[in-house]
Amino acid sequence: MKTPPRIASSEIADALFGDTTLFRRILSSYVPSLISCYGGETSLRRHLQAIPDRIICICPMVLCQAFLIDMHQEAPHNLLGPLGLAMYSISTHDDIVDERPEARDEVAGLLYSGNIASLHGISLLVSNGYADVVKTVIHLMNLNHCFQTDIISSIWEQPSDEEGYLKAISHTGYWAAIGTSAAAEYVASGIDEPQEVRDFALQFAQSYGRMCQVYDDVREIDNDLRNGYFSLPISIALERGYDLSVHSDRMRKRLRGQKRLPNRVFVISAHCVGADGQPFSGLRIGCMRLDGTSLQHERIRKILRGGSDLSHPVLLS
Numbered sequence: 001m002k003t004p005p006r007i008a009s010s011e012i013a014d015a016l017f018g019d020t021t022l023f024r025r026i027l028s029s030y031v032p033s034l035i036s037c038y039g040g041e042t043s044l045r046r047h048l049q050a051i052p053d054r055i056i057c058i059c060p061m062v063l064c065q066a067f068l069i070d071m072h073q074e075a076p077h078n079l080l081g082p083l084g085l086a087m088y089s090i091s092t093h094d095d096i097v098d099e100r101p102e103a104r105d106e107v108a109g110l111l112y113s114g115n116i117a118s119l120h121g122i123s124l125l126v127s128n129g130y131a132d133v134v135k136t137v138i139h140l141m142n143l144n145h146c147f148q149t150d151i152i153s154s155i156w157e158q159p160s161d162e163e164g165y166l167k168a169i170s171h172t173g174y175w176a177a178i179g180t181s182a183a184a185e186y187v188a189s190g191i192d193e194p195q196e197v198r199d200f201a202l203q204f205a206q207s208y209g210r211m212c213q214v215y216d217d218v219r220e221i222d223n224d225l226r227n228g229y230f231s232l233p234i235s236i237a238l239e240r241g242y243d244l245s246v247h248s249d250r251m252r253k254r255l256r257g258q259k260r261l262p263n264r265v266f267v268i269s270a271h272c273v274g275a276d277g278q279p280f281s282g283l284r285i286g287c288m289r290l291d292g293t294s295l296q297h298e299r300i301r302k303i304l305r306g307g308s309d310l311s312h313p314v315l316l317s
Contacts, residue, residue, distance in 0.1 A: 013055045016212070023061045026081040027052040030120070038116045043109030047092065051117060056091035056175065057084040059212070063179030064186075067201065071187050078128045083182055085121030086137060089114035090144060090175060097152070098227055133185045140174045140181060147171035156228065159235035172209030173202075180205045 013020045031048055039045040051057060061084045065075040092114030101107055118141075125134045148171040154160065155168045180201035188194035217224065217231035224231045230238075 013053075013058050016055075016215070017058070017062045020058055020062070023058045023080065023084065024052040026061070026077050027057060027084050030081060030085055034117065034120060043105050044113050044116070047109045047113035048117065051085065051088055054088065054091045056094070057087045059176065060084065060087055060179030060182070063176060063205070063208070064183045067180045067183035068186065071183070071191075071197075073183075073187055075183070078124070079130060079133070079182070079186065082121040082124035082128065082130075083133075083137065083179070085117045086125070086141070087175075087178065088117035088121070090118075090141065093145075094148070097148075098229065100227070130182075130186070132188065133182045136181050136185045137178055140178045143174040144171045144178075147174070155230045155235075157230075159230045159238050161235070161239075162232060165232045165235060166210055169210055169213045170206070172213045173206030174209070176209035176212065177202050177205035 028051075031051060034048045034051075035045050039048065061080045064080060064083060068075045092110040095101075096107060096110050101110070122134055122138065125131075125137065151168055151171070155165060160168060181198065184194070184197045184201040187197065191197060214232060217233055221231070221233055224234055
């Protein structure tokens with residue numbers, strides 16, 4: 001059976017976040033200088049040119065801006081751009097582990113272009129005056145790397161149940177929290193209860209990051225099968241004896257995965273309600289695009305008010 005074409009990350013970004021032209025344009029503005037300084041003579045140029053289309057770079061920028069909108073703040077482009085650049089090593093390192101390219105120049109290009117962009121982004125954050133944001137970003141990036149490494153001995157090795165899988169992919173919550181927590185640090189000095197805002201940023205991102213991963217799992221069953229990755233849909237399929245080489249069984253698992261999305265979106269939606277019971281406007285954008293319906297505000301107010309969903313509650317001291 002012919003494998004269906006892989007959907008580009010840029011298409012997924014638009015599906016999740018709407019029009020991402022602004023964020024791609026911000027990221028694109030840094031690419032020429034990166035290539036000029038660090039393009040080299042082999043594959044680095046090509047990999048640096050890919051930065052503006054990487055969903056892992058775009059998502060924290062979107063969440064940072066949405067969070068700041070809810071705090072009645074404008075998101076400076078000299079914060080959003082470097083933040084997105086700093087994410088590139090997460091994206092390229094993930095490609096190395098997931099895709100396991102054999103060509104040495106491809107491995108080198110992914111590895112070093114990611115490091116170059118991330119270090120440049122962090123350097124820009126420091127020089128632009130966002131030292132407190134940098135401390136938070138580095139901490140969350142390190143947590144992402146830490147728990148993503150643990151996956152190699154869990155869902156890369158064997159199937160898991162839903163609880164085990166959601167725990168294994170907790171790194172996605174730290175990745176998403178880079179955007180929300182960067183925004184929380186940006187406004188911290190000007191608000192009365194900054195720790196409450198920091199806590200909310202982590203709580204929201206933990207559910208949002210996991211939802212993004214499950215969404216990705218549903219669309220990449222064929223790639224995950226080929227790469228030997230036991231995603232949640234694949235684990236459930238194996239448990240129930242489905243043959244994923246058969247089209248009908250594979251579609252059954254996609255549908256089942258899609259049915260799980262509203263539950264995770266509902267958890268996210270609950271975190272989008274403030275202490276006054278009113279929904280945050282900016283952060284609702286991603287939730288509403290995913291479930292396609294208006295949020296049920298009365299029901300949301302009754303659940304998950306201030307509850308933490310962090311599997312690994314490691315906080316900055």
